[in-house]
Amino acid sequence: VPEELSREEARERLRRALEAHDAEGTIALAEEHPRSIAEAAYELSSTELAYLLLVLGDERLARVVATLDASETADVLLRMSRAQAADVLEEMAPDDAADVVGELEGSEAESILVEMEPAEAEDVRELLAYPPDTAGGLMTPEFLIVSPDLTADQAIERVRDFVEEDRSAYHVYVTDAEEHLLGVLPLHSLVLSGRQMLVRDLMIPREDTVAVAVDMNQEDVARLFGERRLLALPVVDGSDRLLGLITADDVADVVEEEASEDIALMGATSPLEQPYLRTSILEMVRKRIGWLLLLFVAETLTGSVLRFFEDELARVVALSFFIPLLIGTGGNAGSQTVTTIVRALALREIRFRDAGRVFMREAGSGVILGLLLGVIGFGRALLWGTHLPLALVVGLTLLAICAWANTIGSLVPLVAERLGIDPTVMSAPLITTLVDASGLFIYFTIAKILLGL
């Protein structure tokens, strides 16, 4: 049962082991706490890092840095010599190595790739050609293929060769000479079959094998893994030629990455490309200024609404006391709704064609929530000593604004989806801003009527 070491403790213990030239201790540390040691490796000097590589060897160091994100691994590699970085990359799975190389500048990437073994560099180059958010970007080109005409015994020999290169094989794929996918052979059917049986008679045939197109979006790949409870999925091109293999351990990363993206967009900021502490302040400003500025401009609408009702405001200054409360509550109700709807869209629980049902539910719950808050707001206003008609205006506005915020918060992302815009960019702050201006209009209109202004 692995226990997590704090970063400080890991760094301290690693430094002590390195200083004492305690190779055995360093190796034990790296085996037991790869993640903590990987984080500690960040803070090592290039010389210390070179010594760590020497002690651990390429393969063990590759396993250690594999616990980091691709961008973090790239940072560590940049602090090694190019030859050292190439050695470590060679020991990583080609799909992981490609993710790391993809994080490097073009010229840096190239200067490391030329130091790698040609075959391994070629694998990485091929993978880099696929967009990173597609099945092609997720797959590894390292998989075991056999011909359907082999006997089980011959196929087992192929497994032996493959495993001896320190690669794991749970499934064997069956292809013809042109690499068209013919079927899949679970390792256990190979173990349990008669030794002279033919692969073609042992395999699960193509029509019962789930495979995905190389350009399938990574979100759809992840969904398929979840629905079919798969551990591995072959990737094919348009002519059903086998290009690669995606394993379930890659999919959790995808789900996490997509969630991070959705969360960032819903907070009206762009997702960071690097871990938080490694992102510069200017980069953070760049990620935020676009939305902040857009929302600022939209928010100036509230000024126009208030100037439009300038006379009413001057006559009843108390009207302004309730402005932040009313539009704040509308914004909160809208945030709740848009968060719920955008997530339901992302999980495919609803689509545009459900707009009618969604509208009925959100308008309904908006009215119920608005009634509850309206009664409480009415009472609270009276307790503040507000005169009865104004308290009534506040209560009624709360009812109207909650119903309105829920409606906007549900319909805007649905319409965005319909128009082919990612509904996730319909963030809570955007809905809040829309509700601010329109909510003020609702408030003053009710006030004009009830207070006879």
Next chain:
Amino acid sequence: VPEELSREEARERLRRALEAHDAEGTIALAEEHPRSIAEAAYELSSTELAYLLLVLGDERLARVVATLDASETADVLLRMSRAQAADVLEEMAPDDAADVVGELEGSEAESILVEMEPAEAEDVRELLAYPPDTAGGLMTPEFLIVSPDLTADQAIERVRDFVEEDRSAYHVYVTDAEEHLLGVLPLHSLVLSGRQMLVRDLMIPREDTVAVAVDMNQEDVARLFGERRLLALPVVDGSDRLLGLITADDVADVVEEEASEDIALMGATSPLEQPYLRTSILEMVRKRIGWLLLLFVAETLTGSVLRFFEDELARVVALSFFIPLLIGTGGNAGSQTVTTIVRALALREIRFRDAGRVFMREAGSGVILGLLLGVIGFGRALLWGTHLPLALVVGLTLLAICAWANTIGSLVPLVAERLGIDPTVMSAPLITTLVDASGLFIYFTIAKILLGL
């Protein structure tokens, strides 16, 4: 390459196949589009559902409904007879079956469990005893164990028996008579070894095997899978006895579920327990009213601040024109920051001990963003014909409020984490509400000084 059928089309084709008593067509449909057919199965009557079960058989229907969420599967099972539901559950993996049974009312669950085969019901009951968000709640108790004293040949016989019950075995676990975990045996080493070699000499020994404690939080389990790139992970109790097995396909569900929870909390609403369209309006109101009410009460503070500055407001009505713009912008800046910080905390990119560095970055980016917006806001106010001193107040307030919002948005979740409160509940709406009242205070203080009120 599977293609998704729209829900309507799937329902239409399924109904046609069922009405025509076209068993072959129904089976082909279920094999090709399990997810669409599962969704269509919702809208079938109990009689149609019974007929579907008859045509497809328990096993195939189990595979179809396994593409749904546990709560959705539970809904489908409730529309079958108890004996039919029990048959389908028996064909599901015990961990998935336990998730489904866990969604049922206690009495409903019991009445279906008693209809199941005793051994399978026992598996499900045992799994239900573990909290669903721990390693115990994720694991399956179906795994293959062998003694270290068997020969490879004998172990292969055990694999044969296991696989013949239609279970897949990629790893074989080695335990002693008391079920203590001694090691793991990859299937390929069994295939490739001499037939008379002993399991104890073939296995990867315990010290090189990663295993997790049964009470480990599911988020930590998911993180470990990602870091170590595992496909399967054994689960042990406090005495290192093997209790179950978690496979990578379960982990993507965990990551997605945790992301949904985080997203909901960050939108100041509680996560739904059922898919959106299956959640009643009253349930949705219940999920939202708590936060909405709390924020409403907090937001009434803005009224107190405004009443405190009543004289100033009455003297310069134009002050109120900028209220929504200023607090709205502060809220947006705070939302961006809290979203970024909460996600970084969830991904363990930062911890409380990084508070100093986080503060410096957020205060820094807040000042930069505030300067940019301050200049723009100052210009916009002048263009509206606002007199110079008030325009200056607006510009300076934007600077101060952005810096302040970023500071609150970063420190509040860090302090929450420190106090053992889930920082995710520090939602964007909460920060917005805090910034509303304090932002007004900042605005009027600057106004009093610069305008000499």
